[in-house]
Amino acid sequence: MTSTQARTGIQVIAPGHAEIRSDIPYPRLRPDYVIAEPKAFALNPTDNHHINSLAGTGPIIGCDWSGIVREVGDNVTRFKPGDAVFGVCHGGNAVEPEDGAFADIITAKEHAIMHKPESLSYEEVASLSVGLATVAQVLYVVMNLPLPSPNIPANSDPTLLVYGGSSATGTIAIQAAKLSGCRVFATCSAPNSGLVQSRGAERWFDYNQPDFVQQIEAVGLPITHIVDCLGNEESAVLCSKILAPAGGHYHSIKVPVPEPFKRLRPEEKAVATTALGYTMFGERFEFPGVAAFPADPVMEEFAKKWVLVGEKLVQTGQIQPHPVEIRGGGLVGVLEGLQEIRTQGPRGKKIVYLQE
Ligand SMILES: NC(=O)c1ccc[n+]([C@@H]2O[C@H](COP(=O)([O-])OP(=O)(O)OC[C@H]3O[C@@H](n4cnc5c(N)ncnc54)[C@H](OP(=O)(O)O)[C@@H]3O)[C@@H](O)[C@H]2O)c1
Structure with missing residues (x-):
């Protein structure tokens, strides 16, 4: 996919309703961000909170993902195109609606991404970052x-x-x-x-x-x-x-x-x-009509330090992923899964979808 092409992702269309759209503009390449191609997505309760009320209309939802880096911004030092990674996106972000993870091409902040160890699959690492x-x-x-x-x-x-x-x-x-x-x-x-x-x-x-x-x-x-x-x-x-x-x-x-x-x-x-974990991105955000949060430089500094510590703990097996239930179906599956966990959340496992 090139930067002139549209991408496909799950967007909040109205409060309580999200759908797959294939007319979403390719993301900007901001200096502290990468552009990546997801291989797996994990569901979180917060994804539904975004759809229900917190995101307003327009944002792409989704936080947990793993995949391959395609482009890096000018300030990015830890990653290069082709790197296998996992990370957290600020899904449902009303201030930066393009930031969600549930899409075929995404943008993600450098200090919210870790290198994938060879010992773990894309499905396993997709479950880790929000936690x-x-x-x-x-x-x-x-x-x-x-x-x-x-x-x-x-x-x-x-x-x-x-x-x-x-x-x-x-x-x-x-x-x-x-x-x-x-x-x-x-x-x-x-x-x-x-x-x-x-x-x-x-x-x-x-x-x-x-x-x-x-x-x-x-x-x-x-x-x-x-x-x-x-x-x-x-x-x-x-x-x-x-x-x-x-x-x-x-x-x-x-x-x-x-x-x-x-x-x-x-x-x-x-x-x-x-x-709120979202403060770790170090950027202003808001839940439209509910609350606004200024950028938190203390949390951002900590997140930059933590990403190195956490990456090492995962690389060395000192922190293991939650058990995962792996499903096919890509973004269509993700949307169905989100509907499912509205009534019956997973117990002792994380639901992960492979991108197709
Ligand atoms: N503040 C933040 O930034 C932030 C970040 C991440 C998550 N969260 C919030 O944290 C919460 C947990 O998220 P998660 O993804 O970790 O949860 P999760 O994996 O979906 O939690 C599932 C577990 O909760 C237990 N459970 C479910 N219903 C229960 C009930 N009625 N009574 C007792 N236990 C019950 C079950 O344990 P058993 O089967 O063993 O009973 C189950 O294994 C969510 O509300 C999420 O929105 C907040």
Whole structure:
């Protein structure tokens, strides 16, 4: 495809409705960006949030992708045409509508792309980037834990619970927290206990058991850090009981912090936070009619540092992808898959589509 040709992608046409269009202009080649040809796409709950309300009309949606670099912008130093990569795009971006990943040609920012290791397939790495960026922001910026390092003693401090440990965000959070020296506990349903343990959870608790909060207490280790990957009212109530009586840090992956948490744990020493991964792009963005966000240079600087750290962790197998369910069907499949996860989200796996 040449820069004079139209491309095909999934565009929000009206709130609640996205469709495949084949008249989308070829993307601009901005200085900090590459142009790439995707080979696989992974679905995220946020893709549907964009379609439903957050993107306005016009943007291409999609965040997680893997593929091959075709062109590089003037400031790009880490990639060249032909490189096999995986990354995250700012899908559903009302300010830069051309930025989504679900298209046959895409544009992606250098500091949101990593080199694909030969040991992993395009399908596997497509599942990684949203999780990696989200978790890094939570653990290393918001919670201020140390970046993974071989010098940090394993299973030491603090004791961190990943609530929803079998989610795509959760399995990355378990691995990263472990590499940062935490003692890591996780909650999940029983069928996913093997998954969270395989990613490094020292103990797991079934949140379908009525006494699971007491089971956690019975271990006798105060939980001072919680990453809540569900971030709903029910999880917030339970996490308010799990967080150590002396206080600690509760983080809801879902924005905003669910109301019950601060009502039940109003003390200053019970810190409650949330954050939006999109700030890592370091550019202004908005959810039309809802909220606008200025560029965040602190998050951008961190993202530039993290992309090198995270890439190494994936290259060396210290961070493994979430299990993937691979499907054919390209962009048509993606659109059907997004419809499917509106009613029934995946459990313990990420849905990935091969581009055709
Ligand atoms: N702030 C940000 O920038 C940001 C970034 C990424 C994601 N997010 C948000 O984070 C959330 C998680 O995303 P994700 O992709 O990691 O999720 P996911 O992989 O789709 O999560 C699926 C897991 O959630 C658990 N689950 C589903 N329904 C449940 C229920 N009713 N009760 C208890 N557990 C349930 C299941 O665990 P079991 O089968 O083991 O029960 C399942 O394995 C989403 O809301 C997403 O929008 C926010």
